[in-house]
Amino acid sequence: MTNKEYESYYVPSQSHWPIVGAIALFMIAFGAANYVTDLANETSGYGGYLLLAGIALVVYMLVGWFSDVISESLTGKYSHQMDNSFRQGMSWFIFSEVMFFAAFFGALLYLRVFSVPWLGGAGNNVSTGAVLWPDFVAQWPLLTTPDGTTTTAMGWYGLPLINTVLLLTSSITAHFAHSALIKNNRRLLKIWLGLTIILGLAFMFFQVQEYAHGYSEEMRLFLDSGVYGNTFYLLTGFHGMHVTLGCIMLIVMWFRVLKGHFTPENHFAFQAASWYWHFVDVVWVMLFVFVYIL
Amino acid sequence: MTTDTLDNASTADSHHDSFGDNHDHKMTGIKRWLYTTNHKDIGTLYLWFAFIMFLTGGALAMVIRAELFQPGLQLVEPDFFNQLTTVHGLVMVFGAIMPAFTGFANWMLPMMLGAPDMALPRMNNWSFWILPFAFAILLGSFFMESGAPNFGWTFYAPLSTTYSNGSTAFFVFAVHIMGISSIMGAINIVVTIMNMRAPGMTYMKMPLFVWTFFITAYLLIAVMPVLAGVVTMLLTDTYFGTSFFDAAGGGDPVMFQHIFWFFGHPEVYIMILPAFGIVSTTIPAFSRKRLFGYSSMVYATSSIALLSFIVWAHHMFTTGMPLFGELFFMYCTMLIAVPTGVKVFNWVATMWRGSLTFETPMLFSIAFVILFTIGGFSGLMLAMTPVDFQYHDTYFVVAHFHYVLVTGSLFSIYAGAYFWLPKWTGHMYNDTLSKWHFWCSLISVNLLFFPMHFLGLAGMPRRIPDYALQFADFNKWVSIGGFAFGLSQLIFLAVVIKCIRGGEKAPAKPWDGAIGLEWTVASPAPYHTFSTPPSQQDIDNADQHGH
Amino acid sequence: MGKHKLTWLVLVSLFANSAWAETQLNLTKGVTAVSRDVYDLHMLVLYICTTIGVLVFGAMFWSIAFHRKSKGAKPADFHESTKVEVLWTAIPIVILIAMAVPATQTLIAMEDNENSDVTIQITGSQWKWHYKYFDQDIEYYSVLSTPRKQYQNQQETNVVKGKNYLLEVDKPLVIPVNKKVRFLITSDDVIHSWWVPAFAVKQDANPGFINEAWTRVEEPGVYRGQCAELCGKDHGFMPIVVEVKSAEDYDTWLNEQQQRIAAAASAEQASLSASMSKEELMQLGETTYTAHCSACHQPTGLGLPPAFPALKGSPVATTGSIKDHLDIVFNGKAGTGMQAYGKQLSLKEIAAVVTYERNAWGNDTGDLVQSADVKAVSGEE
Numbered sequence A: 001m002t003n004k005e006y007e008s009y010y011v012p013s014q015s016h017w018p019i020v021g022a023i024a025l026f027m028i029a030f031g032a033a034n035y036v037t038d039l040a041n042e043t044s045g046y047g048g049y050l051l052l053a054g055i056a057l058v059v060y061m062l063v064g065w066f067s068d069v070i071s072e073s074l075t076g077k078y079s080h081q082m083d084n085s086f087r088q089g090m091s092w093f094i095f096s097e098v099m100f101f102a103a104f105f106g107a108l109l110y111l112r113v114f115s116v117p118w119l120g121g122a123g124n125n126v127s128t129g130a131v132l133w134p135d136f137v138a139q140w141p142l143l144t145t146p147d148g149t150t151t152t153a154m155g156w157y158g159l160p161l162i163n164t165v166l167l168l169t170s171s172i173t174a175h176f177a178h179s180a181l182i183k184n185n186r187r188l189l190k191i192w193l194g195l196t197i198i199l200g201l202a203f204m205f206f207q208v209q210e211y212a213h214g215y216s217e218e219m220r221l222f223l224d225s226g227v228y229g230n231t232f233y234l235l236t237g238f239h240g241m242h243v244t245l246g247c248i249m250l251i252v253m254w255f256r257v258l259k260g261h262f263t264p265e266n267h268f269a270f271q272a273a274s275w276y277w278h279f280v281d282v283v284w285v286m287l288f289v290f291v292y293i294l
Numbered sequence B: 001m002t003t004d005t006l007d008n009a010s011t012a013d014s015h016h017d018s019f020g021d022n023h024d025h026k027m028t029g030i031k032r033w034l035y036t037t038n039h040k041d042i043g044t045l046y047l048w049f050a051f052i053m054f055l056t057g058g059a060l061a062m063v064i065r066a067e068l069f070q071p072g073l074q075l076v077e078p079d080f081f082n083q084l085t086t087v088h089g090l091v092m093v094f095g096a097i098m099p100a101f102t103g104f105a106n107w108m109l110p111m112m113l114g115a116p117d118m119a120l121p122r123m124n125n126w127s128f129w130i131l132p133f134a135f136a137i138l139l140g141s142f143f144m145e146s147g148a149p150n151f152g153w154t155f156y157a158p159l160s161t162t163y164s165n166g167s168t169a170f171f172v173f174a175v176h177i178m179g180i181s182s183i184m185g186a187i188n189i190v191v192t193i194m195n196m197r198a199p200g201m202t203y204m205k206m207p208l209f210v211w212t213f214f215i216t217a218y219l220l221i222a223v224m225p226v227l228a229g230v231v232t233m234l235l236t237d238t239y240f241g242t243s244f245f246d247a248a249g250g251g252d253p254v255m256f257q258h259i260f261w262f263f264g265h266p267e268v269y270i271m272i273l274p275a276f277g278i279v280s281t282t283i284p285a286f287s288r289k290r291l292f293g294y295s296s297m298v299y300a301t302s303s304i305a306l307l308s309f310i311v312w313a314h315h316m317f318t319t320g321m322p323l324f325g326e327l328f329f330m331y332c333t334m335l336i337a338v339p340t341g342v343k344v345f346n347w348v349a350t351m352w353r354g355s356l357t358f359e360t361p362m363l364f365s366i367a368f369v370i371l372f373t374i375g376g377f378s379g380l381m382l383a384m385t386p387v388d389f390q391y392h393d394t395y396f397v398v399a400h401f402h403y404v405l406v407t408g409s410l411f412s413i414y415a416g417a418y419f420w421l422p423k424w425t426g427h428m429y430n431d432t433l434s435k436w437h438f439w440c441s442l443i444s445v446n447l448l449f450f451p452m453h454f455l456g457l458a459g460m461p462r463r464i465p466d467y468a469l470q471f472a473d474f475n476k477w478v479s480i481g482g483f484a485f486g487l488s489q490l491i492f493l494a495v496v497i498k499c500i501r502g503g504e505k506a507p508a509k510p511w512d513g514a515i516g517l518e519w520t521v522a523s524p525a526p527y528h529t530f531s532t533p534p535s536q537q538d539i540d541n542a543d544q545h546g547h
Numbered sequence C: 001m002g003k004h005k006l007t008w009l010v011l012v013s014l015f016a017n018s019a020w021a022e023t024q025l026n027l028t029k030g031v032t033a034v035s036r037d038v039y040d041l042h043m044l045v046l047y048i049c050t051t052i053g054v055l056v057f058g059a060m061f062w063s064i065a066f067h068r069k070s071k072g073a074k075p076a077d078f079h080e081s082t083k084v085e086v087l088w089t090a091i092p093i094v095i096l097i098a099m100a101v102p103a104t105q106t107l108i109a110m111e112d113n114e115n116s117d118v119t120i121q122i123t124g125s126q127w128k129w130h131y132k133y134f135d136q137d138i139e140y141y142s143v144l145s146t147p148r149k150q151y152q153n154q155q156e157t158n159v160v161k162g163k164n165y166l167l168e169v170d171k172p173l174v175i176p177v178n179k180k181v182r183f184l185i186t187s188d189d190v191i192h193s194w195w196v197p198a199f200a201v202k203q204d205a206n207p208g209f210i211n212e213a214w215t216r217v218e219e220p221g222v223y224r225g226q227c228a229e230l231c232g233k234d235h236g237f238m239p240i241v242v243e244v245k246s247a248e249d250y251d252t253w254l255n256e257q258q259q260r261i262a263a264a265a266s267a268e269q270a271s272l273s274a275s276m277s278k279e280e281l282m283q284l285g286e287t288t289y290t291a292h293c294s295a296c297h298q299p300t301g302l303g304l305p306p307a308f309p310a311l312k313g314s315p316v317a318t319t320g321s322i323k324d325h326l327d328i329v330f331n332g333k334a335g336t337g338m339q340a341y342g343k344q345l346s347l348k349e350i351a352a353v354v355t356y357e358r359n360a361w362g363n364d365t366g367d368l369v370q371s372a373d374v375k376a377v378s379g380e381e
Ligand code: HEA
Pocket: B154, B268, B269, B271, B272, B314, B315, B333, B334, B336, B337, B338, B340, B341, B342, B344, B372, B373, B374, B375, B376, B377, B378, B379, B380, B382, B383, B384, B388, B391, B392, B393, B397, B400, B401, B404, B405, B408, B409, C048, C049, C052, C056, C092, C093, C095, C096
């Protein structure tokens, strides 16, 4: 143990990126809060602009921060241990994302298993159904809410099925890209990675189509169409946001590959992006089962 | 051992003088604090921030106590009273206690692990600097037309959705960014502990302090995202017409409580597990005896953490859960007394046949053990579903959680602060003043919180600005205790400022019974410590397990 | 100084006098079988905890007293013992089981809502309780009756607070003694919680759901409680009073209520054709306003903006049409604190309060509103 060669751990010098990031988050939070409040009051204000400026600042910060990291990495400042820190950090970040989705899946299960049946008079809520909602029939998908809002359900075949296939395939291509990187086959790496990105973009395209379909007069499935619409849009919406983020990460990796970054031994960023992509994929499978099929 | 320590300290020191390798020189002035990646600087920032928030939250509590000094509405309108209660709770929980512990983590973890810094130093800075902004938004809502959040720190729907005032969006987004900060801070702690231990420091050789922060960080990563999720649903229910918490659309207001408490109960353990870590460090030091039952402490802490995920609905016994749920959550909650008891017994066993001295950190630690246990007992009473029907939402609950939070978490923070102040500042604190701080706090805090038990049992609900006449006497004493306790905290401020400014020079190891790698470096700790790892012998000496 | 002495007495009696402890410091024993079970459970846990506390703290103080360095104590070297660890894991488990068994029994008894004699629906709303007797056609609101000036110390000085300050209502809930009364508890707006300590009943009133609870009270009398869930501004001002009557008194009361309701209905009918003078309207309007509206819109009519709008100078109450004004009072506004008063007030009262609002605080529109106008609005909905 004691004889082991000691690798020094790189402690970066002072950096102004974090405080820029903090200010950016402040602008996003404060801007978004103002924006939402203005929407509700039907007033107009600067909230939206502040929000956009905050997002722009985050992007600027990320670019700056990561280019510092990349150049440190390329100049060989990072030890094996450093790489581990990044890996572990990324995996725990993904775990926190899992828990974020867990909150929404939890809500979905609670609504389906408890609250909707209770409103219909199940369990110890016989009086709830009999006295307060005598006309309400408990069912899932909840197409007629207790107060009488109606909507239609999104089937699992068609677009959702296509999207499932797309995303599952993209997970496989992402894996192939990674294998190619490890085998140092840059050409295959570019092909598989490019394919992954295309599949991801196609997924997003179809997702937008699906939303348009939901909001059409024919379906009338809106965000505020009772808990079915609520959970449908919030779950698929947050998933969509993560797909978008994942796509952006993959695209950045693509350009870094073009610039000749990454070696078979040293490619943390690529790995992180691919983990993230697999995570997004797993969430989709859960979604497909619990939101669409069941 | 002592000469060895000093030797080591001086090497670390000389290393510090000539530091070069990859660190830049530290900047001066404000930029040092804004741009810093140094765990000690960031720790200091966290600690000061937490203390300022404590004073802020305390000032709000003082207004609450002044209003409740006698029956009738004296100072504030009922709605403003609710804002005070809400923001007091939020600021104390998220602004004072949690950041204070993160401050401890930043200062101590790298030193205890023999690491050069936290694993992700830049992100560390980011985690901290988000906080002042988040609280600026939250506290700023006091100055908005609609006023600050007024629905309690638990923000139950639909009071916080359909019936909320206009500042709800500000509250929601403030919580979002604060959550981001906590998650990043927690990831940093986990990664530091997993990855930055000095070679030779196995998990079971880590100080118990490190263990408790390790487990706490996991809790944070697991539940802060759930909080983010629930405030998001709150936002859409309030502003975008969803009905997660509205029966008319198929939702359920009680679902809010389930999701909130799935976060909220682990959250209260997030505020106590680090406290366990601190007193598990101080009690052995001043008993001059190794910690009793190190491994069982590790297992007990883990059990508490695991159990904390399946007890949440003990906050919801009166919501009309099915009988089965009430029983399940009652049993699981009661079970937590077992591992917690193990901890208490271990502390007592550590003191048993030790060689005790009563420096201020020890005084606070002893008070912690006794008063926290009293809070734990009332917790156990609350856990009994049928009786909780009587206690719920009364001052009995308020008494319970202030015992575990103020005389628990806060007292442990004081114990830790006095314990490590010499290491942080290089000076001994003023002993007389610190004793004043302790005794004044001890007496006033009990005057403040103990009669709340009686108030609750006699039937005084919480979150009310005015009360029936039979509660008047106790409330007066509670308020007097409150003012006295508040003023006593200013003594602490004085002690800290004096200690930073000067005072008796502290040796590398001012407490003869203390063990731990942090005592092998000079006081004040050099800006960079352990750029080269400590020796195996130092690590073995620091092992609380004892061999 | 009298009060201070009393407090000392209370503090001293904490240690000396347990009779005191029962009335002032401790949980109420209550007047139902369940509440006594709960009380016993409470005492059981309290004694167990106190005992454990004495043992644990005793051991600690022993060390503090005798194992101190200043007395020359040398530290022992032990720091582990599987035996004691197992012991002090196992013993608490046994104690906990001993506590859990009676707790489970009591809980099961509490949740048994079957076979009730009387069923009452209790609905909380900001900030009053509504009681509706099933099969009796009796329903009414119950509102805090402590006069405002008793609690608004800022404005009034030297007002003596009554004996039941903040714990008194205009119309208490009335239930029969020794009968199993079932409560169906719900809410119109936010979550409230219906709590009467003497019955050991505390159930949240969740909007859109019904929670059940029951009680069987053994002694006639008046029992007081409070709303126990933060429900907004006047959460501290929505007490509960329950009058428990003997079987005969209860029947008499039921009869009175039915007569009162019948009388009110015919008065309602009569008011349609009657036309009230401005004086009468303003007078009734003011009392109604003070009782029902001033909590939010304030006696000054200035409201508490932005949550509760001012009525003084508000277009609705001045230049706007009477119809719109009546509409919001009669039908309320969903999703806000503004309730539908159509079902809470008589036509006459609504006419009066609207007249009052259109003429008070300098809103001198001169408009008069009569019951018939209100009826017209209600018909449209
Ligand atoms: C640091 C924070 C902290 C801690 C550590 C605890 C610890 C515990 N809490 Fe507490 N609790 C809060 C903070 C905390 N709580 C807060 C903030 C609230 C209110 C939230 C709100 O509504 O605003 C609350 C509310 C709360 C409730 C809901 C009350 C209500 O609203 O009706 C309940 C109910 O079960 C409860 C139970 C417990 C239990 C069983 C423990 C246990 O962990 C205690 C275990 C410890 C011991 C039991 C003592 C030591 C043990 C021994 C010496 C062994 C032998 C003992 C026996 C066998 C008896 N707590």
